[in-house]
Amino acid sequence: MTPIFSPANHRKIFLVFLGMAFCSLPYSRFSLSVSLIALGINWILEGDWRSKLNRIKGKVSLYVVASFYLMYLVGLLYTSDLHSGVSELQQKLPLLLLPLILSSSEPLRVKEFFGIMIFFLIALVLSTFYSTYLFVGNFIDGSSNVREISPFISHIRLGLMVNLALFLSFFFTLNPPMTVKPIIRIIFLCVSLWLTFYLFLLQSLTGIVVFFATILILLVVLMVKIKKPLFRYISLAVFLIAAISITGYLFIKIDKFFVRKEISTEELPVRTQNGNLYTHAPDNLQYENGYPVWVNICEVELEKQWNFRSSLSYSGEDKMGQSLKLTLIRYLTSKGLTKDSVGMANLDPIDIHLIESGATSVIFREHKFGLYPRLYQLLWEIDQYKLFRKVGGSPFIQRLVYQKAAIQLIKQNFWFGVGTGDFSKSFNEYYAVNEPNLNPRYWFLSHNQFLTQWVALGFIGLLLFLAGWFAPFIIERSYKDLLALSFMIILTLSMLNEDTLETHIGVSMVSLFYGLIVFGQSHKRIAQNGRVE
Numbered sequence: 001m002t003p004i005f006s007p008a009n010h011r012k013i014f015l016v017f018l019g020m021a022f023c024s025l026p027y028s029r030f031s032l033s034v035s036l037i038a039l040g041i042n043w044i045l046e047g048d049w050r051s052k053l054n055r056i057k058g059k060v061s062l063y064v065v066a067s068f069y070l071m072y073l074v075g076l077l078y079t080s081d082l083h084s085g086v087s088e089l090q091q092k093l094p095l096l097l098l099p100l101i102l103s104s105s106e107p108l109r110v111k112e113f114f115g116i117m118i119f120f121l122i123a124l125v126l127s128t129f130y131s132t133y134l135f136v137g138n139f140i141d142g143s144s145n146v147r148e149i150s151p152f153i154s155h156i157r158l159g160l161m162v163n164l165a166l167f168l169s170f171f172f173t174l175n176p177p178m179t180v181k182p183i184i185r186i187i188f189l190c191v192s193l194w195l196t197f198y199l200f201l202l203q204s205l206t207g208i209v210v211f212f213a214t215i216l217i218l219l220v221v222l223m224v225k226i227k228k229p230l231f232r233y234i235s236l237a238v239f240l241i242a243a244i245s246i247t248g249y250l251f252i253k254i255d256k257f258f259v260r261k262e263i264s265t266e267e268l269p270v271r272t273q274n275g276n277l278y279t280h281a282p283d284n285l286q287y288e289n290g291y292p293v294w295v296n297i298c299e300v301e302l303e304k305q306w307n308f309r310s311s312l313s314y315s316g317e318d319k320m321g322q323s324l325k326l327t328l329i330r331y332l333t334s335k336g337l338t339k340d341s342v343g344m345a346n347l348d349p350i351d352i353h354l355i356e357s358g359a360t361s362v363i364f365r366e367h368k369f370g371l372y373p374r375l376y377q378l379l380w381e382i383d384q385y386k387l388f389r390k391v392g393g394s395p396f397i398q399r400l401v402y403q404k405a406a407i408q409l410i411k412q413n414f415w416f417g418v419g420t421g422d423f424s425k426s427f428n429e430y431y432a433v434n435e436p437n438l439n440p441r442y443w444f445l446s447h448n449q450f451l452t453q454w455v456a457l458g459f460i461g462l463l464l465f466l467a468g469w470f471a472p473f474i475i476e477r478s479y480k481d482l483l484a485l486s487f488m489i490i491l492t493l494s495m496l497n498e499d500t501l502e503t504h505i506g507v508s509m510v511s512l513f514y515g516l517i518v519f520g521q522s523h524k525r526i527a528q529n530g531r532v533e
Contacts, residue, residue: 010046014105017042019116021512023123026161027152029504036094036508043101052104061472061518062103068468069096071461075420085421091504094511099472103519110178113520117168124165125191127152128198135201146203146373157505159199159207160494163214164513166195167486205374210493212246217489218482253372257379259290261336272298272340285387288380289334289361297329298340305344312356320358327360334361391438399447399497401438405430406446409455417458426455445502449495452502472518484517 005013021035056062072089079085108116134149150158173188199207219239226232268280281294303314306328318324329339331351337343347355354365361380367373381394391397409418409426418426424445431443446452454462469492478484491500491510500506 004045007046007048010042011106013042014039014046015112015116019119021508022116022120025120025153025505025509025512026124026127026158032505032508036097039101040097043105056100056104059103061475062099064471064475065099065468066096068464071457071464072420075417075457075461078416079419079421081419081421081425083421084424085419088420091507092501094508095501098511098515099519102515108516108520113516114177117172121165121169121191124161125194127158128162128195131158132198132201149202153505154503155202155204156206156498157503157509159202159204160210160490160500161509162195162199162202163207163210163490164487164509166192166199166211167214167490168483169195171483171486200370203369203371203374205371205378206494206497208371208374209497210490212242213493214486214489216242218486221482221485249371250375253375254379257290257376257383260287261291263292263295268295272301272338273342274301274340276300276340278338278340286384287333288330289336289363291333291336293330293333296338296340298338299325301341302328302339302344305341309344309347309352310356318356318358322358322360324355327358328355330360331355331362334363391435391442398438398442398444401435402427402444402446403448403451405434406448406451406455408434410451413455413458415458415460417454417456417461420456423452423456445499447498449498449500449502452499476518478518481517487513487517 004010017035017038021032021039024032024035069092072092076082076085076089131149131151134151135146147155149155152158169188169192173185173192176185176188196211199211216239219235219242222235223232223239226235263282265280265282268282269278271277276298278295279297279299282292284292284294286293302325306314306324312318312324314325314328316324318327331354332339332343332347335343335346335351337346350365351362359365361376363376364373367376378396381396384390385394385397391401405427409423409430417423427445428440428443431438431440446455450462450465453465457465473479473484473488478488491513494500498506500510
């Protein structure tokens with residue numbers, strides 16, 4: 001086949017659209033799709049099939065990846081929903097095509113690899129700047145929904161990309177793949193520090209956990225790889241300090257959460273200052289910020305004062321779809337106020353706006369930045385589930401329900417799963433029968449990619465998935481490079497808590513970074529001499 005353009009121009013097209021794909025990850029499914037399609041078309045029109053076949057000839061790692069994708073094709077044979085199965089094949093196509101394109105193309109040179117990663121960093125940093133602008137606006141307006149500051153993609157996906165970019169910029173600070181001026185290293189350092197700050201600003205619990213887990217795993221790897229005793233002891237010391245600091249922080253915050261204000265039923269007031277009766281339910285053990293929720297409540301005064309100060313109805317919903325009345329009662333409780341006209345008088349306009357936006361605790365006003373708001377929410381969800389066994393809108397408890405559903409579906413279809421197109425329907429059918437109190441808007445997959453694969457394609461499919469994921473990384477010796485290893489750790493950890501491959505952005509992110517570190521071959525040159533040649 002005669003190429004449409006010269007080899008040099010096809011190479012430029014390849015690099016432009018590969019870079020465009022990386023830059024599109026934090027922003028747009030459309031431009032990402034265009035980039036991936038253009039990469040495939042250019043690869044076909046480029047021709048030069050003999051060279052491409054020679055590059056992939058005997059490449060066992062590529063065959064392993066292909067066998068995993070082949071399992072999806074086999075899964076079509078016993079699926080009842082062929083349309084969904086074909087859609088699933090289409091969505092997973094980057095997992096096959098990107099490794100094929102990258103492994104059969106000429107390996108990335110130093111400037112090409114460096115340039116693409118620089119453009120990705122620039123794109124992501126600009127995205128975080130805009131996100132921070134939205135955060136500041138939310139802070140001024142009093143909004144508590146941190147997800148609003150990630151307008152383009154899921155805040156969880158964004159948190160994972162921030163982790164990838166953070167470690168990328170940090171390794172470029174220590175050991176850039178090509179000779180750069182000191183000022184460039186300083187810029188990389190500033191980028192890594194900024195992204196660390198932003199990760200906590202984003203309050204993505206998945207992203208924060210992945211960040212600390214990756215650091216700890218890399219420190220363990222360094223302790224094993226480093227031969228000089230001094231540096232090994234330094235790595236051990238850093239590991240212990242990090243582990244003790246994280247454990248200590250969690251212990252202090254968890255202990256603080258369970259500090260409860262004691263109440264005496266004899267001392268509970270009967271009437272408000274206006275003479276209206278209070279209602280008390282001291283046996284209800286629901287607490288907010290250490291204060292009992294269901295005491296000192298006068299709904300007559302609450303409704304009157306709230307409707308006077310807000311355009312949202314007291315008996316309606318807040319902006320997050322929760323009962324506004326319950327949000328208000330919990331928020332007043334968190335401030336240690338009585339739930340009456342006196343308590344309402346102690347709320348300022350920011351408090352009112354926070355309640356309207358769905359904030360259930362003053363914690364979300366006092367701690368706009370950092371891990372504690374998410375940790376507090378997680379602990380509260382666990383505490384409520386222990387008390388009332390209600391799933392509600394609790395992300396953590398929902399994950400337990402999702403994984404329970406996955407385990408039950410696995411038991412029913414252990415070896416071969418339910419088929420490529422039926423796994424989503426199978427989850428929904430399980431929830432309809434076994435979780436009648438779970439709102440259908442919360443019917444999701446297992447939030448664990450490995451369990452989801454098992455449900456869809458059975459134990460055989462899971463084994464092929466594990467082989468397709470880990471074997472190429474080992475066969476190509478990618479683990480020898482710490483940057484490639486950090487990417488692999490981040491992507492793998494993401495799959496333990498998310499169905500990373502079940503969204504277009506997620507599967508493309510994984511395919512691009514995995515394809516780069518395993519099949520782009522740049523990692524081999526980094527591993528050999530600290531530079532990409």
